[in-house]
Amino acid sequence: MSGLNLLREELNKCVRCGTCRSVCPVVWIIGRETASARGKLALIQSYLNGEIGLSETYLKHIKECTLCGACKANCPNGVNTTGIISAARADSVEKLGVPIAASLVFKNLLNTGGLMAGALRIATRLQSLLFKDANVERGLLSRFALPVIGNNRLLPPLARTFFLELPEVREMAEGGATGSTRKTLRVAFYAGCGINYLMPEVGKASIEALKKAGVEVVVPSAQVCCGMPAYSMGDVKIAREMALKNIEAFEAGSYDYITTSCATCGWGLKNLFRKLLGDSPEMKSRVEAFASKVRDISELLVNELHYKAARKDNGPERVVTYHDPCHLGRNQGVRDEPREVIKMGDGVVLKEMKHPCSCCGLGGGLSISNYELSMEITKRKAESVRESGAEIVATACPGCMVQLRDGLHRYGVKAKVMHVVELL
Numbered sequence: 416m417s418g419l420n421l422l423r424e425e426l427n428k429c430v431r432c433g434t435c436r437s438v439c440p441v442v443w444i445i446g447r448e449t450a451s452a453r454g455k456l457a458l459i460q461s462y463l464n465g466e467i468g469l470s471e472t473y474l475k476h477i478k479e480c481t482l483c484g485a486c487k488a489n490c491p492n493g494v495n496t497t498g499i500i501s502a503a504r505a506d507s508v509e510k511l512g513v514p515i516a517a518s519l520v521f522k523n524l525l526n527t528g529g530l531m532a533g534a535l536r537i538a539t540r541l542q543s544l545l546f547k548d549a550n551v552e553r554g555l556l557s558r559f560a561l562p563v564i565g566n567n568r569l570l571p572p573l574a575r576t577f578f579l580e581l582p583e584v585r586e587m588a589e590g591g592a593t594g595s596t597r598k599t600l601r602v603a604f605y606a607g608c609g610i611n612y613l614m615p616e617v618g619k620a621s622i623e624a625l626k627k628a629g630v631e632v633v634v635p636s637a638q639v640c641c642g643m644p645a646y647s648m649g650d651v652k653i654a655r656e657m658a659l660k661n662i663e664a665f666e667a668g669s670y671d672y673i674t675t676s677c678a679t680c681g682w683g684l685k686n687l688f689r690k691l692l693g694d695s696p697e698m699k700s701r702v703e704a705f706a707s708k709v710r711d712i713s714e715l716l717v718n719e720l721h722y723k724a725a726r727k728d729n730g731p732e733r734v735v736t737y738h739d740p741c742h743l744g745r746n747q748g749v750r751d752e753p754r755e756v757i758k759m760g761d762g763v764v765l766k767e768m769k770h771p772c773s774c775c776g777l778g779g780g781l782s783i784s785n786y787e788l789s790m791e792i793t794k795r796k797a798e799s800v801r802e803s804g805a806e807i808v809a810t811a812c813p814g815c816m817v818q819l820r821d822g823l824h825r826y827g828v829k830a831k832v833m834h835v836v837e838l839l
Contacts, residue, residue, distance in 0.1 A: 422499050423463065428492045429456050435486035435496065440774045441479055441781075444791045449476045452486035452496040459503045469507055477503045479788065482647060482779035483741040504649030513650050568786065569821040571613045578606050578615035579636060587622070588636040589668045600630040602715070603670040605661075607680035608640050609813025617813060620836045621676045621712055628720040637664035641683035642691070647780045655691045662688065662705050672719065673705070676712045676836055678743035678812035679778075684709045685747065711743060712836060713752035713811060724759035724839050733762050735838065736805035736830075738796065738819065739772040740812035753811045753835045760838030768803040770795065777818035793822030801828045809835045 435452035436442050448454040458476055461467045477500055486496045578584060587604075602625055610618040625632050638661055642654035661684070665673055675681045685706050693699040716722040735757055744750045750772075757765050776782065776792030800808050800823065808823070808830050810816060819832045 422495070422502050425495045425499055426456055426460050426463070428494045429453065429490075429496075430492060431457070432491060434489055434491060438485040438489045440481060440483060440485070440776065440792045440795070441788070443795070444788060445479070450479055452480075452490075452494075452500070455480065455500055455503075456494070456496065459499060462503070469510055474507055477507070478780070478784045480779050481741070481774050481776060481781050481789075481792070483774035484745050485741075485774065488745050501646065501649070504647075505651045506649075508649035508651070513648070513653075569824045571817055571820070573612060574615045576615065578611045578618040579634070579638075581615060581619075584618070584622070584634050585636070587632055587634045589633055600671045600720070601669065602630045602632055603665055603668060603673045604632055604634045605638055605641075605665075605673060605675040605677075605680060605684060605709075606634070607675060607677040607813065608644075609677055609817070614813050614816070614834070617676055617834045617837060620834065620839065621674075624712070624716060624722065624836050624839050625674070625720075627724075628716060628722045630720065633668055633670065635664045635668060637667070639664070641677075641680040641687070643679050643683040643687065644780070646683075646687060646691075647778070651691070654687070658683075658688045658691045662692065662701060665705060666701070670708060672710055672715055673708045674710050674712050674715045676811070676834060677814070678711065678740035678747070679814055681709060681711045682742035682746050711747065711749050711752070711811065713756045714749055717752040717755045722759075726759060727761045730762045732764055733760070733807060734764050734766050734803075734805045735760070735807045735809050736766050736768040736800060736803040737771055737835075738768070738775060738800075738808055738810040738815060740810055740815045741772075741774050741778060743811050744772050749811075753809075756835045757809050757838055763838060766803050766805055768799040768805070768808075770799050773799075775815050775818045775822070777814050782818060789818070790822060790825060793818055794826055797822045797826040797828045800830050801826075805830055807831045807833055807838075809833050809838060811835050 441450045482497050642657035646654035692702045775796050776789035782789040
């Protein structure tokens with residue numbers, strides 16, 4: 416309970432004003448008090464005081480959260496609501512352990528070339544048996560009510576060749592050829608699990624944009640999962656091991672910047688690593704040196720590289736709307752840069768949707784622990800896309816892309832989901 420005890424002061428800052436209720440995507444659906452940050456903090460306070468135990472009801476309530484941070488951003492007293500809820504999850508894992516399936520996944524994500532990669536290669540060959548083509552852009556529907564996945568859930572197919580295993584990417588590993596002639600800046604690219612296993616095309620588009628901006632691109636081969644999924648589920652130990660392994664992988668080279676095309680990974684690399692590893696002066700110095708170089712790809716292209724794509728505007732007009740990932744817009748304050756990248760696309764007209772920064776329903780492990788609730792949250796986003804009239808909804812997070820494709824398909828919204836760099 417030590418992690419939670421450190422947050423007692425934060426808990427006492429909550430004056431139960433209820434501001435969090437008005438901005439919480441879970442409250443919009445469920446409506447009850449325990450869905451709000453205020454309600455969860457009251458439950459956690461009762462647990463700390465020994466008034467309640469680690470019951471199934473308590474665990475259910477602390478899991479009903481996307482960790483989107485809307486409550487934290489709007490709290491008049493600046494209460495670290497997501498930090499408290501994350502600490503409560505970590506405490507429950509410390510006491511009860513991690514579910515076996517989740518533990519196996521997290522441990523094997525520590526090595527991108529290990530058991531996980533092998534299992535996913537086998538799954539790539541078997542996916543046609545378990546899933547059917549949904550006749551929508553890059554999506555498969557489950558044929559059966561599968562554990563975790565459920566029934567009729569739209570999922571992206573596993574890549575036939577993972578991003579980090581593509582021949583052209585392997586050539587950009589530390590010490591390999593870069594394919595770049597202008598070497599004014601040296602940039603390391605962090606892929607993350609979504610791009611590596613599901614969306615290598617986003618990684619390829621990212622590399623292409625960086626090369627056009629005139630930088631030398633390196634893709635360190637020893638990189639692993641950023642640890643955000645494990646941390647969100649409360650497995651702090653594995654998240655810490657992942658963070659340390661990534662620090663070591665990127666310390667092996669000398670880079671001006673480290674960039675990623677995943678909003679969630681970016682938040683992890685910039686902020687979570689500081690929280691997980693900054694427990695000694697020596698380690699803190701290493702983490703700060705690493706985190707200070709991290710940029711979302713839109714930040715890097717727009718702010719540091721001053722990238723200007725040559726728009727042709729001689730093709731058909733494309734109406735595009737943008738979804739702000741919580742980990743990028745709200746948590747990193749990166750809102751304008753992805754929109755600037757969108758505007759560089761040929762024939763693109765950017766049309767804002769209502770509530771562009773509301774959560775898509777994916778985060779905090781909610782799409783795994785309570786898929787139907789996460790889809791109810793996604794419904795609001797789907798309706799906003801529909802009302803915008805856009806033919807493309809762009810975003811900057813592979814996780815959001817998976818959730819949006821599933822939600823738009825479920826609610827009959829005919830819009831294509833793309834990463835902002837794919838528009839360049």
